[in-house]
Amino acid sequence: MKKLATIISTVLLGSTMSVSAHAKDTMAIVVSTLNNPFFVSMKEGAEAKAKELGYNLIVLDSQNDPSKELSNVEDLTVRGVKAILINPTDSDAVSNAIRLANRSHIPVLTLDRGANHGKVVSHIASDNVAGGEMAGKYIMEKVGQKAKVIQLEGIAGTSAARERGKGFMNVVKKDHMDLLASQPADFDRTKGLNVMENLMAAHPDVQAVFAQNDEMALGALRAVQASGKKVLIVGFDGTKDGIAAVKRGKLGATIAQQPDLIGALGVETADKVLKGQSVDKSIPVPLKIITK
Structure with a gap:
C-alpha cells in the first residue's frame, strides 16, 4: 500500500511538473483572419519556427472582428501563455486587447499591422x-x-x-x-x-x-x-x-511580402524577449516586386 502511494505521488508530481513546463513553453498567435492566404502563410511560418524552437503555439482566428479579437486575448490571459503575437484587425481597436495583455504582464508583438495604443515590445512587418x-x-x-x-x-x-x-x-x-x-x-x-x-x-x-x-x-x-x-x-x-x-x-x-518570414520572425523575437534579450522595436521584412 505504501509502495502504491509512492507511485501515485510520483505520477502526480510528474504530471504537475509536465503541466508547468508545458505552460512555460506556450505562446500564441492571434490572426486577424484565416480566410486569407496571406495570413495562413504567416500562421504556418510561425508554427514551423515554434516547432523548431520547442514551443507549443496556440493559433486563434479573430475573423476580422475586433470584439472576437478581444475575447481571444482574454482567453489567452487565462490560459497563461508567455507571449502573444497579434496581427490586428484594426490598429485602433486592437489597443484594448493589447492593454489587457499588458495588465497580465504578457509581452505582445504585432505582425504586419501595427497598434496605435498599448505597449508592444516589437513590431514585425514589411515597409x-x-x-x-x-x-x-x-x-x-x-x-x-x-x-x-x-x-x-x-x-x-x-x-x-x-x-x-x-x-x-x-x-x-x-x-x-x-x-x-x-x-x-x-x-x-x-x-x-x-x-x-x-x-x-x-x-x-x-x-x-x-x-x-x-x-x-x-x-x-x-x-x-x-x-x-x-x-x-x-x-x-x-x-x-x-x-x-x-x-x-x-x-x-x-x-x-514574405508572410511566412513575418510569422517566423515573430516567434523568434518572442523567444528572445522571454529569454531576457533586447530586441528592436521595429523589425523590417524585405519586399520585392514580382513581374512576369
Missing part, C-alpha cells in the same frame, strides 16, 4: 510605404506620368492600408498621375470584384489599378476580364494566387 511606392513607380513606368488610375483600399483603420495608400499616393502626386477613384474593398476578393465593376462603370477610361492586396487585385481582374478592357493591375502581398496570376500575364505585378 508598407515603400511597397506602395514600388507599385506606383511600376505603373508609372508601364503607363506613363499621366496614367489614369484607380486604387482599391484595404480595411480602413489598419496600418497596412494607410501606409500602402500613403506610399502609392506619394508617387501619384509626384508623377502627376490622374487618380480617378480610391475606394475600400476591405482586402476581400469578392468586394474587389464588386467595387471594381462599379468603378469601371463610372470611369471607363481607367488605365491601371493598384490594389492594396492580391485578393482585391484578383477580384478586380475578374471585373476587368468581364469588361473586355485592357487595364494594368498591380497587387500587394505576393500570395501564391497573386504570383501565379502574374506569371500567367493576368496581373502586371505584385509587391511580394
Whole structure:
C-alpha cells in the first residue's frame, strides 16, 4: 500500500511538473483572419519556427472582428501563455486587447499591422510605404506620368492600408498621375470584384489599378476580364494566387511580402524577449516586386 502511494505521488508530481513546463513553453498567435492566404502563410511560418524552437503555439482566428479579437486575448490571459503575437484587425481597436495583455504582464508583438495604443515590445512587418511606392513607380513606368488610375483600399483603420495608400499616393502626386477613384474593398476578393465593376462603370477610361492586396487585385481582374478592357493591375502581398496570376500575364505585378518570414520572425523575437534579450522595436521584412 505504501509502495502504491509512492507511485501515485510520483505520477502526480510528474504530471504537475509536465503541466508547468508545458505552460512555460506556450505562446500564441492571434490572426486577424484565416480566410486569407496571406495570413495562413504567416500562421504556418510561425508554427514551423515554434516547432523548431520547442514551443507549443496556440493559433486563434479573430475573423476580422475586433470584439472576437478581444475575447481571444482574454482567453489567452487565462490560459497563461508567455507571449502573444497579434496581427490586428484594426490598429485602433486592437489597443484594448493589447492593454489587457499588458495588465497580465504578457509581452505582445504585432505582425504586419501595427497598434496605435498599448505597449508592444516589437513590431514585425514589411515597409508598407515603400511597397506602395514600388507599385506606383511600376505603373508609372508601364503607363506613363499621366496614367489614369484607380486604387482599391484595404480595411480602413489598419496600418497596412494607410501606409500602402500613403506610399502609392506619394508617387501619384509626384508623377502627376490622374487618380480617378480610391475606394475600400476591405482586402476581400469578392468586394474587389464588386467595387471594381462599379468603378469601371463610372470611369471607363481607367488605365491601371493598384490594389492594396492580391485578393482585391484578383477580384478586380475578374471585373476587368468581364469588361473586355485592357487595364494594368498591380497587387500587394505576393500570395501564391497573386504570383501565379502574374506569371500567367493576368496581373502586371505584385509587391511580394514574405508572410511566412513575418510569422517566423515573430516567434523568434518572442523567444528572445522571454529569454531576457533586447530586441528592436521595429523589425523590417524585405519586399520585392514580382513581374512576369
